[in-house]
Amino acid sequence: MVKSTTKDAQDLFHSLRSTYVATPTNLKIIDLYVCFAVFTALIQVAYMALVGSFPFNSFLSGVLSCIGTAVLAVCLRIQVNKENKEFKDLAPERAFADFVLCNLVLHLVIINFLG
Amino acid sequence: MMNLSRSVALISLFLLPLLSFSFSVDNPTDRRVLVLLDDLSLKSSHSIFFNTLKSRGFDLDFKLADDSKLALQRYGQYLYDGLIIFAPSTERLGGSLDSKSIADFVDSGRDLILSADTSASDLIRSIATECGVDFDEDSSAMVIDHTSFSVSDVDGDHTLIAADDLVKSDVILGKAKIEAPVLFRGVAHSLNPTNNLVFKVLSASPSAYSANPSSKLSSPPQLTGSAISLVSVLQARNNARVVISGSLQLFSDRLIRSGVQKAGSHNQYEKSGNEQFVTELSKWVFHERGHLKAGSLVHHRVGETDEPAIYRIKDDLEFSVEIYEWSGKSWEPYVANDVQVQFYMMSPYVLKTLSADKKGLFHTSFKVPDVYGVFQFKVEYEMLGYTTLSLSKQIPVRPYRHNEYERFIPTAYPYYGACFTTMAGFFVFSFVYLYHK
Numbered sequence: 001m002v003k004s005t006t007k008d009a010q011d012l013f014h015s016l017r018s019t020y021v022a023t024p025t026n027l028k029i030i031d032l033y034v035c036f037a038v039f040t041a042l043i044q045v046a047y048m049a050l051v052g053s054f055p056f057n058s059f060l061s062g063v064l065s066c067i068g069t070a071v072l073a074v075c076l077r078i079q080v081n082k083e084n085k086e087f088k089d090l091a092p093e094r095a096f097a098d099f100v101l102c103n104l105v106l107h108l109v110i111i112n113f114l115g
Numbered sequence: 116m117m118n119l120s121r122s123v124a125l126i127s128l129f130l131l132p133l134l135s136f137s138f139s140v141d142n143p144t145d146r147r148v149l150v151l152l153d154d155l156s157l158k159s160s161h162s163i164f165f166n167t168l169k170s171r172g173f174d175l176d177f178k179l180a181d182d183s184k185l186a187l188q189r190y191g192q193y194l195y196d197g198l199i200i201f202a203p204s205t206e207r208l209g210g211s212l213d214s215k216s217i218a219d220f221v222d223s224g225r226d227l228i229l230s231a232d233t234s235a236s237d238l239i240r241s242i243a244t245e246c247g248v249d250f251d252e253d254s255s256a257m258v259i260d261h262t263s264f265s266v267s268d269v270d271g272d273h274t275l276i277a278a279d280d281l282v283k284s285d286v287i288l289g290k291a292k293i294e295a296p297v298l299f300r301g302v303a304h305s306l307n308p309t310n311n312l313v314f315k316v317l318s319a320s321p322s323a324y325s326a327n328p329s330s331k332l333s334s335p336p337q338l339t340g341s342a343i344s345l346v347s348v349l350q351a352r353n354n355a356r357v358v359i360s361g362s363l364q365l366f367s368d369r370l371i372r373s374g375v376q377k378a379g380s381h382n383q384y385e386k387s388g389n390e391q392f393v394t395e396l397s398k399w400v401f402h403e404r405g406h407l408k409a410g411s412l413v414h415h416r417v418g419e420t421d422e423p424a425i426y427r428i429k430d431d432l433e434f435s436v437e438i439y440e441w442s443g444k445s446w447e448p449y450v451a452n453d454v455q456v457q458f459y460m461m462s463p464y465v466l467k468t469l470s471a472d473k474k475g476l477f478h479t480s481f482k483v484p485d486v487y488g489v490f491q492f493k494v495e496y497e498m499l500g501y502t503t504l505s506l507s508k509q510i511p512v513r514p515y516r517h518n519e520y521e522r523f524i525p526t527a528y529p530y531y532g533a534c535f536t537t538m539a540g541f542f543v544f545s546f547v548y549l550y551h552k
Binding site: 025026029030033036037040041043044047051054055058059061062063065066069073096100103107110111114115 | 524526527529530531533534536537538540541544545547548549551
């Protein structure tokens with residue numbers, strides 16, 4: 001039993017890895033961007049746990065900018081992925097333009113809330 | 116008619132300068148002293164004491180205590196600055212004087228030397244009680260001390276006491292130490308325990324007691340030991356000074372000139388300490404010593420000279436006050452290291468000791484506390500023997516204005532960095548995403 005679960009885990013991991021290698025490059029770039037944003041957010045949460053939440057608005061602003069831009073990147077990935085039947089008719093340029101505009105609004109709000 | 120009005124005008128012109136010959140704020144030493152005696156022979160039997168006063172410039176006016184023309188005031192103005200009552204057996208004072216008018220005299224800031232003796236009348240006792248001093252109720256009692264009496268005691272009943280338990284104060288008794296004991300023969304008094312302005316200058320030794328020397332003791336004496344005060348002093352809240360002595364002979368020429376040897380001690384002194392004691396005490400009582408005057412409180416921010424109308428929390432400020440001491444002839448700078456200033460709002464938030472420079476300027480600097488409200492700079496200086504200084508100045512303190520906070524908070528620098536990094540990352544990402552191959 002144990003041996004089969006480990007072998008299953010290993011097979012799962014290998015299949016995931018091989019499938020992922022096959023994804024288009026632009027999606028991989030988006031994935032990398034999302035990881036970077038989430039990582040920055042995690043650093044800020046760890047810092048707040050150490051120092052305390054004194055300028056709470058600055059903390060929220062920093063975390064929100066990272067999470068917000070990650071969410072927008074995920075939306076872009078969904079809309080641009082050719083395997084999604086739902087967004088078949090949506091031009092990828094339109095999706096990217098939406099992404100850029102939303103990010104501009106997000107960063108405007110962030111800088112205002114940062115204090 | 117014309118002649119009369121002209122002569123009246125001339126006379127009043129002459130009288131006008133006389134009215135200014137009394138003590139004033141700029142010259143606090145008393146000038147004119149009324150001396151009430153119950154027997155004019157006291158003028159000669161206490162001549163040394165009166166001559167020392169006259170040689171220091173006092174204007175002594177000797178009157179009998181029951182003189183019917185006695186008056187302390189005329190038309191609302193006091194005629195004298197000081198009063199010496201050497202009339203222990205007088206029942207009633209003459210003229211317009213009574214214990215109430217003497218109490219009013221002290222209330223107006225004027226000084227008093229009161230002396231009882233072996234026969235203190237009720238009037239003297241009531242004046243003394245007003246000042247917080249209670250004489251022994253037994254009118255025939257005297258202070259007796261079987262271990263601290265003077266060897267030259269003629270009667271042999273140990274009522275002539277050689278006392279050396281003096282108060283430790285350079286202001287009251289002068290810088291020079293009184294070496295010889297002070298001779299005393301009279302009644303005992305005790306201080307009212309609820310009165311915190313009166314204190315003992317010469318107290319009896321622990322072996323003294325107050326009883327009738329010519330009769331046997333039937334019950335233990337009420338007043339004993341160091342609770343007995345021989346000479347006490349009161350400095351009132353308006354800085355009037357009162358000396359109350361249980362012995363008129365303390366001031367007399369006989370005791371001043373006599374030598375003293377305390378029983379049980381080998382030291383024999385040619386001259387008792389009485390002259391030095393009464394001279395120094397009279398200097399203190401008549402405001403030749405220990406009279407302080409303060410200038411106004413000055414405060415400003417560090418680096419400025421004008422006094423601001425309002426301070427902000429956490430401002431740095433400098434505070435100073437000038438204090439002068441009257442030397443008998445002029446105002447000298449006061450030097451001490453225990454004057455303190457409080458920054459006070461219901462309780463002192465800041466209490467600092469002022470540092471003195473030799474010119475009488477006391478200064479310090481401190482930071483306004485992190486509390487806003489209406490504060491007072493308070494200097495409350497009460498030292499034994501000195502006049503009390505009670506100065507205060509009010510100043511409001513405001514919190515930060517909205518634009519006086521720090522612009523960038525140092526603890527939040529990582530958050531600022533994260534936001535800008537994200538923006539840069541977004542910028543780089545969009546380029547890479549659009550132009551990758």
